[in-house]
Amino acid sequence: xxxxxxxxxxxxxxARQKRLRPVRxxxxxxxxxxxxxxxxxxxxxxxxxxRTDASMLKLSDLIQERSGRNGELExxxxxLRDDVESLTKNGHGGATRTEAxxxxxxxxxxxxxxxxxxALTVTLDDAPQDATPKLPGYPDPQPDDLVIHQQDLQAVVxxxxxxxxxxxxxxxQRLISTSAVRxxxxxxxxxxxxxxxxxxxxAVGDPAKLxxxxxxxxxxxxxxxYVNVYGLGWEVNDDGMTTLPGYAGTVDLHQAKPVx
Numbered sequence: 001x002x003x004x005x006x007x008x009x010x011x012x013x014x015a016r017q018k019r020l021r022p023v024r025x026x027x028x029x030x031x032x033x034x035x036x037x038x039x040x041x042x043x044x045x046x047x048x049x050x051r052t053d054a055s056m057l058k059l060s061d062l063i064q065e066r067s068g069r070n071g072e073l074e075x076x077x078x079x080l081r082d083d084v085e086s087l088t089k090n091g092h093g094g095a096t097r098t099e100a101x102x103x104x105x106x107x108x109x110x111x112x113x114x115x116x117x118x119a120l121t122v123t124l125d126d127a128p129q130d131a132t133p134k135l136p137g138y139p140d141p142q143p144d145d146l147v148i149h150q151q152d153l154q155a156v157v158x159x160x161x162x163x164x165x166x167x168x169x170x171x172x173q174r175l176i177s178t179s180a181v182r183x184x185x186x187x188x189x190x191x192x193x194x195x196x197x198x199x200x201x202x203a204v205g206d207p208a209k210l211x212x213x214x215x216x217x218x219x220x221x222x223x224x225x226y227v228n229v230y231g232l233g234w235e236v237n238d239d240g241m242t243t244l245p246g247y248a249g250t251v252d253l254h255q256a257k258p259v260x
Contacts, residue, residue, distance in 0.1 A: 112176075112246045115167040117204040119242035122156050122214070124148050125198035125233025126186065133229055141230045148197055148232070150183035155219035156201050157181060163213025165203040167244045171195045174247040191249050198233060207238055 127146040133139070157175070160168055168175045173190055181190060188195040203210055214220055214236065227234045 112248075114243055114246050115174075115204050116241065116243040117166060118207055119202055119204045119239040119244070120207045120210055121200055121202045121237050121239055122160075123198050123200050123233060123235040123237070124152060124156065127226075127231040127233070131231045134231065135229050138229050145226060145230050146232070147186045148183075148199060150181060151219065152223050153181045153183065153188065153199060153201070155217060155223060156214070159213045159217040159220055160201065160203040160205070160210055162217070163203075163205065163210040165205040165210060167204045169202045169244045171200060172245075173249075174245055176247045202239065202242065202244065204242060204244055211236065 126148055127141070129146065131141055131146055133141070153170070157168060157170070170179075170181065170190055171188070173179075173193070179191060181188070183189070186197065188197075188199060223232070224234065226232045
């Protein structure tokens with residue numbers, strides 16, 4: 001039989017108490033730190049799940065909403081521009097005939113007037129998600145190999161300009177000197193509006209020259225490799241006589257100097 005002094009569950013010697021004190025302090029510190037991390041995490045998340053993609057979905061919804069609003073503003077701006085042109089033609093603009101002709105020429109160069117002529121349309125599209133190499137000797141595609149990138153759209157637009165295009169429309173918007181073709185993920189953001197593939201690029205000009213410019217551009221030749229191997233979309237169609245709309249949006253450029 002043992003006495004109470006030898007029973008660890010009942011009494012602890014002074015020496016043992018001194019050894020346990022740092023352990024207890026360390027344990028209390030660990031719990032305090034855990035509590036601090038919990039409170040910090042809660043305040044950061046504001047009561048939401050911080051491992052969810054809801055914020056990205058909200059951002060996507062916001063972009064779509066702003067895109068629709070920008071489209072409405074562009075239509076309104078186009079109506080107002082038509083009213084101004086109508087007043088100018090009726091002699092209420094205060095401009096002489098010479099000034100009116102000069103203004104019309106400048107508007108044509110700026111892309112704010114309709115443009116009619118022979119045209120062709122280039123269509124780019126993503127490849128099927130389950131695409132496999134169509135030619136031997138090529139590796140299985142990575143996700144980036146199957147989608148249209150910003151540089152692909154830019155390559156087509158640049159080639160068409162180099163081919164002598166008089167005007168270019170991407171999707172339903174006319175390009176002007178300040179237009180920028182940008183992609184975020186697999187969506188196109190153009191002049192405040194969002195588009196998804198397939199992407200259509202229409203150019204007014206000499207169709208033969210435009211086609212030669214497309215076929216000779218090195219960046220497009222590289223794109224065609226992915227068309228042939230992984231099935232990215234590529235189509236060029238003659239549209240015949242086509243009318244491109246004038247640019248109806250706002251212009252960020254406030255000052256410019258003509259190039260001699």
